[in-house]
Amino acid sequence: MGLIVWLLVGLLAGFIARALVPGPDPMGVMGTLVLGLAGSLVGGFLGNLLFDGDIELAAAGIVGSIIGAIVALIAYRYINSRNPSAV
Numbered sequence: 001m002g003l004i005v006w007l008l009v010g011l012l013a014g015f016i017a018r019a020l021v022p023g024p025d026p027m028g029v030m031g032t033l034v035l036g037l038a039g040s041l042v043g044g045f046l047g048n049l050l051f052d053g054d055i056e057l058a059a060a061g062i063v064g065s066i067i068g069a070i071v072a073l074i075a076y077r078y079i080n081s082r083n084p085s086a087v
Contacts, residue, residue: 010040013068043061
């Protein structure tokens with residue numbers, strides 16, 4: 001049951017992050033789910049780093065997942081927007 005809840009929170013966090021960050025995102029439901037799950041891990045990492053001082057990878061709650069998904073989405077856009085012919 002915990003895995004299903006984690007997947008639903010990831011989907012919700014990814015959807016909210018895509019709604020809050022303007023711009024086109026050509027990803028479907030699976031991309032949104034992966035974004036939310038990655039955001040949960042990024043949010044948990046940042047939360048542990050800021051509040052505990054530990055570098056530990058952990059899942060976050062819904063607010064941390066949304067913040068992490070926003071960070072992950074901005075990083076994803078930055079990586080995909082670079083011109084590969086300039087390298």
